[in-house]
Amino acid sequence: xxxxxxxxxxxxxxxxxxxxxxxxxxxxxxxxxxxxxxLLIVGSEAVTEKHGKGNMIDYAIALSKAMKMPVxxxxxxxxxxxxxxxxxxxxxxxxxxxxxxQDPDWLGPSGKGPYDMIxxxxxxxxxxxxxxxxxxxxxxHLTAIALGRYFQPHAKWSFPNMKxxxxxxxxxxxxxxxxxxx
Amino acid sequence: xxDSQPYYGALxxxxxxxxxxxxxxxxxxYFKADEAETSLGRFKGLEVRIGTVVDDEWDEPMGPTxxxxxxxxxxxxxxxxxxxxxxxxxxxxxxxxxxxxxxxxSGDKRGAxxxxxxxxxxxxxxxxxxxxxxxxxxxxxxxxDHLIEEFGPRTALMQGxxxxxxAPVSRLxxxxxxxxxxxxxxxxxxxxxxxxxxxxxxxxxxxxxxxDFESKVLHAxxxxxxxxxxxxxxxxxTMGFPQADPEAPLVQSGIGMMDTNKAIILTIxxxxxxxxxxxxxITEKKVGNQVEVGGMCCTAWDITRRDPSAKVIGPISxxxxxxxxxxxxxxxxxxxxxxTDVVRExxxxxxxxxxxxxxxxxxxxxxxxxxxxSIVDELVSGKIDGAFIHDHHKVGEVATKVALALKPKRRxxxxxxxxxxxxxxxxxxxxxxxxxxxxxxxxxxxxxxxAAQLGNFEPLRDVYQSCIGCARCESACxxxxxxxxxxxxxxxADCKDETYMVxxxxxxxxxxxxxxxxxxxVFGEIPGVIAHVGCANYPQGGKDVHDMAEExxxxxYIIVTSGCAAISAGHVRDENGESIYERHSGExxxxxxxxxxxxxxxxxxxxxxxxxxxxxxxxxxxxxYAEIADYILNRVGAVGISWxxxxxxxxxxxxxxxxxxxxxxxxPHGSKYRRMLLGKAEEERDWTVYDARTGDRVVVAPGPExxxxxxxxVAEANVMTAKLVIRPNDTNKGRSIKLSHYIDIHETxxxxxxxxxxxxxRRDADIPITLKDKILAQMKENKWKExxxxxxxxxxxxxxxxxx
Numbered sequence: 001x002x003x004x005x006x007x008x009x010x011x012x013x014x015x016x017x018x019x020x021x022x023x024x025x026x027x028x029x030x031x032x033x034x035x036x037x038x039l040l041i042v043g044s045e046a047v048t049e050k051h052g053k054g055n056m057i058d059y060a061i062a063l064s065k066a067m068k069m070p071v072x073x074x075x076x077x078x079x080x081x082x083x084x085x086x087x088x089x090x091x092x093x094x095x096x097x098x099x100x101x102q103d104p105d106w107l108g109p110s111g112k113g114p115y116d117m118i119x120x121x122x123x124x125x126x127x128x129x130x131x132x133x134x135x136x137x138x139x140x141h142l143t144a145i146a147l148g149r150y151f152q153p154h155a156k157w158s159f160p161n162m163k164x165x166x167x168x169x170x171x172x173x174x175x176x177x178x179x180x181x182x
Numbered sequence: 183x184x185d186s187q188p189y190y191g192a193l194x195x196x197x198x199x200x201x202x203x204x205x206x207x208x209x210x211x212y213f214k215a216d217e218a219e220t221s222l223g224r225f226k227g228l229e230v231r232i233g234t235v236v237d238d239e240w241d242e243p244m245g246p247t248x249x250x251x252x253x254x255x256x257x258x259x260x261x262x263x264x265x266x267x268x269x270x271x272x273x274x275x276x277x278x279x280x281x282x283x284x285x286x287x288s289g290d291k292r293g294a295x296x297x298x299x300x301x302x303x304x305x306x307x308x309x310x311x312x313x314x315x316x317x318x319x320x321x322x323x324x325x326x327d328h329l330i331e332e333f334g335p336r337t338a339l340m341q342g343x344x345x346x347x348x349a350p351v352s353r354l355x356x357x358x359x360x361x362x363x364x365x366x367x368x369x370x371x372x373x374x375x376x377x378x379x380x381x382x383x384x385x386x387x388x389x390x391x392x393x394d395f396e397s398k399v400l401h402a403x404x405x406x407x408x409x410x411x412x413x414x415x416x417x418x419x420t421m422g423f424p425q426a427d428p429e430a431p432l433v434q435s436g437i438g439m440m441d442t443n444k445a446i447i448l449t450i451x452x453x454x455x456x457x458x459x460x461x462x463x464i465t466e467k468k469v470g471n472q473v474e475v476g477g478m479c480c481t482a483w484d485i486t487r488r489d490p491s492a493k494v495i496g497p498i499s500x501x502x503x504x505x506x507x508x509x510x511x512x513x514x515x516x517x518x519x520x521x522t523d524v525v526r527e528x529x530x531x532x533x534x535x536x537x538x539x540x541x542x543x544x545x546x547x548x549x550x551x552x553x554x555x556s557i558v559d560e561l562v563s564g565k566i567d568g569a570f571i572h573d574h575h576k577v578g579e580v581a582t583k584v585a586l587a588l589k590p591k592r593r594x595x596x597x598x599x600x601x602x603x604x605x606x607x608x609x610x611x612x613x614x615x616x617x618x619x620x621x622x623x624x625x626x627x628x629x630x631x632x633a634a635q636l637g638n639f640e641p642l643r644d645v646y647q648s649c650i651g652c653a654r655c656e657s658a659c660x661x662x663x664x665x666x667x668x669x670x671x672x673x674x675a676d677c678k679d680e681t682y683m684v685x686x687x688x689x690x691x692x693x694x695x696x697x698x699x700x701x702x703x704v705f706g707e708i709p710g711v712i713a714h715v716g717c718a719n720y721p722q723g724g725k726d727v728h729d730m731a732e733e734x735x736x737x738x739y740i741i742v743t744s745g746c747a748a749i750s751a752g753h754v755r756d757e758n759g760e761s762i763y764e765r766h767s768g769e770x771x772x773x774x775x776x777x778x779x780x781x782x783x784x785x786x787x788x789x790x791x792x793x794x795x796x797x798x799x800x801x802x803x804x805x806x807y808a809e810i811a812d813y814i815l816n817r818v819g820a821v822g823i824s825w826x827x828x829x830x831x832x833x834x835x836x837x838x839x840x841x842x843x844x845x846x847x848x849x850p851h852g853s854k855y856r857r858m859l860l861g862k863a864e865e866e867r868d869w870t871v872y873d874a875r876t877g878d879r880v881v882v883a884p885g886p887e888x889x890x891x892x893x894x895x896v897a898e899a900n901v902m903t904a905k906l907v908i909r910p911n912d913t914n915k916g917r918s919i920k921l922s923h924y925i926d927i928h929e930t931x932x933x934x935x936x937x938x939x940x941x942x943x944r945r946d947a948d949i950p951i952t953l954k955d956k957i958l959a960q961m962k963e964n965k966w967k968e969x970x971x972x973x974x975x976x977x978x979x980x981x982x983x984x985x986x
Binding site for chain 2: 015093124
């Protein structure tokens with residue numbers, strides 16, 4: 001019997017469908033290879049969340065460059081990207097993103113869509129939970145990978161409330177998997 | 183008087199001729215005579231029934247939709263909902279409302295009744311709006327019935343000097359001008375009928391379309407606005423509240439303001455009636471030097487509107503921390519937003535609870551018919567934990583006597599653990615993280631406890647600042663630690679320092695104030711009216727509300743506040759020790775910060791927008807909803823913000839604003855309302871309106887871009903607020919001013935020049951002069967073309983000549 005991860009916030013249980021546990025980078029290989037048009041969504045909490053010598057904004061930039069993947073920054077996170085001189089990010093509200101992702105023809109703010117995959121982190125847990133619910137129920141053309149530390153049941157893949165050190169290690173492995181982090 | 187005055191009962195189907203009885207208001211009058219001698223002859227077994235006759239000297243012509251039924255404004259709703267489409271984010275993929283279920287609605291599955299997940303989400307939104315509307319409406323009904331009993335049905339209703347257009351929402355929706363308490367009762371009758379309809383639509387096997395569920399959400403919201411308006415109107419008229427007074431008194435607020443040398447009565451909830459009996463009793467017995475009354479949530483506002491010597495302790499989220507402090511000697515609860523474990527919590531600090539509303543009895547024994555002395559004896563002796571007293575006349579006496587009797591021994595008691603005791607208890611922390619997982623704001627509670635093990639209480643103090651007082655951390659803790667109490671102990675100095683002066687609710691906006699600002703608002707020269715309303719479910723503390731309000735007040739927007747948001751806005755002092763209410767005028771004018779009052783005062787905000795249409799544009803209000811909503815949507819740059827929206831009441835309040843064309847922003851927790859109403863800026867068809875002068879179809883700038891929007895951060899909310907005040911009718915000067923603020927706020931919070939400014943430029947004159955080069959470059963890049971400035975409407979019938 002496979003142990004199912006549980007949502008980080010205990011009340012935020014979902015319906016019959018639930019994400020698979022992302023415990024090592026390799027499980028993403030198939031989906032990452034298949035993805036032709038991924039989108040990275042980065043929320044406001046990424047600005048203060050540390051990763052390696054930088055923070056999760058630096059990680060987003062590295063991941064975006066490695067995957068040639070456009071970034072949507074929500075909640076004002078755009079400022080941090082611009083301060084680093086990164087011009088591959090556009091600003092939108094998380095709720096606007098949740099809405100637009102339901103449209104399989106949406107080209108996105110940078111015009112590089114339509115997307116077939118989203119990677120997402122940094123939005124407050126419960127708000128990301130609702131965004132991913134919109135995607136799971138109405139954006140069924142998308143593969144959703146939650147890259148935050150805490151389990152997001154509405155994604156296809158999500159970290160299972162992982163210990164911090166292990167989590168950052170797997171994040172680095174994912175970056176390596178897509179040819180980044182060198 | 184004109185000859186087309188309607189009967190109340192005829193409003194749905196048209197007009198009936200006058201009967202000559204218009205000055206007499208009878209509600210369901212009935213008389214019977216076995217035998218009657220009249221000039222016409224002798225009648226036997228005479229029986230006469232009169233439905234309802236409306237007193238009315240109002241000569242304004244009746245509009246098309248007086249007292250609308252749930253589908254009468256459907257066409258207007260569909261116009262709004264085709265531009266601002268629902269974006270659903272299901273909170274649950276199953277439906278468990280009937281015994282067919284649970285039904286799995288995931289993917290394209292349908293439930294046993296045939297409903298799909300989209301309609302189910304809309305249905306749940308309607309359930310929430312109905313609940314919220316019911317709470318306000320039942321409150322209104324109680325007030326109206328109580329006040330009729332106290333003062334009589336012919337008691338005049340008034341909002342105060344300078345408010346000739348009193349009760350604008352009721353006028354707009356019902357076509358009635360409530361002159362007396364009995365009129366108010368008639369309007370509540372209408373609202374109750376409508377609520378029964380919208381609630382019934384959520385039953386299994388009734389409505390099946392998401393679009394029609396959403397239309398009914400808007401209907402419930404509109405009815406809620408009427409119910410709230412009536413509730414506030416009747417209490418303003420009879421309870422001695424400030425009446426449309428920009429200089430309503432400044433009152434003391436904050437935990438630190440409560441004088442513990444006196445006995446303290448804590449009142450919680452929304453309904454003034456029991457709280458008023460307390461302050462009245464204290465005044466009558468002249469024991470104000472011995473007893474202190476403080477309120478939490480909206481009762482706090484209404485009690486201080488009646489008696490400015492009462493105090494506003496804090497918003498809803500502060501309930502637990504204040505109860506646990508043990509400073510309240512007796513707790514009196516009325517209705518709405520009360521902690522449902524209030525009796526359990528009060529028992530821990532040996533404070534009796536008096537419940538007063540049939541909606542929130544709290545399991546307490548009914549002592550309404552007992553003598554005051556016997557109730558007091560039982561409460562003081564601790565024989566009972568509390569009492570339900572629905573006879574409000576007794577509440578004041580009982581509460582005061584109990585508080586005075588208990589105070590001496592309760593002041594010797596200590597209810598919070600010492601820091602030393604906390605440090606010792608914290609050693610047993612199992613480091614399970616359950617407290618963090620239970621925290622809605624993901625606060626590092628466990629880390630703070632671990633720091634407390636070492637005697638460092640600063641992290642617990644930090645958590646206190648963002649704590650919404652739900653105590654879910656405690657429920658989750660396997661050690662049953664009183665974690666919320668620990669935070670309060672760690673922040674003891676901050677609690678003592680919570681001393682502010684806040685302006686109590688002024689009530690309505692005067693017609694003269696509207697006359698002064700109507701034109702600059704409609705032309706855009708006062709860049710917007712921003713209302714901070716609603717609950718205290720803040721993501722990072724109440725200071726955010728203050729900061730948002732101050733950001734726009736200093737930019738000369740008009741800031742209106744109500745409810746818990748009004749309390750939080752006032753709970754920050756500047757370097758001179760002044761609150762936002764002390765720094766800014768209470769007038770409805772540029773740069774003013776005015777508190778209208780409690781939750782049920784929100785319609786004064788809607789009413790101000792409505793009155794702009796009536797006073798500045800001379801539009802008829804009477805039963806003329808769609809035209810006025812269209813006017814507001816296209817001309818009045820108003821935005822509602824409910825940063826801590828939590829309740830179903832907040833949902834219905836927002837729904838009422840949406841139908842009126844006023845966009846609402848909520849904080850990140852508001853995403854859990856599971857449905858946004860969002861526009862698509864690039865879809866020209868959605869922003870095509872009529873020019874009322876010519877009938878031409880014209881594409882306008884996407885404003886307001888969204889109707890319901892949850893912002894992730896204060897930065898996002900500020901940027902969105904500045905954008906959502908833009909309206910198609912702005913003059914060149916007005917648009918230029920609004921864009922200047924939008925650009926400045928965008929650059930401040932997002933760090934770059936917004937790339938959508940060109941969309942809002944119709945002519946060169948719209949361009950803020952100091953930013954001309956940048957904007958011109960953006961216009962060129964996007965192949966901008968000049969557009970006319972029109973008289974905008976989305977209603978074809980508003981085109982001159984009826985749009986034919």
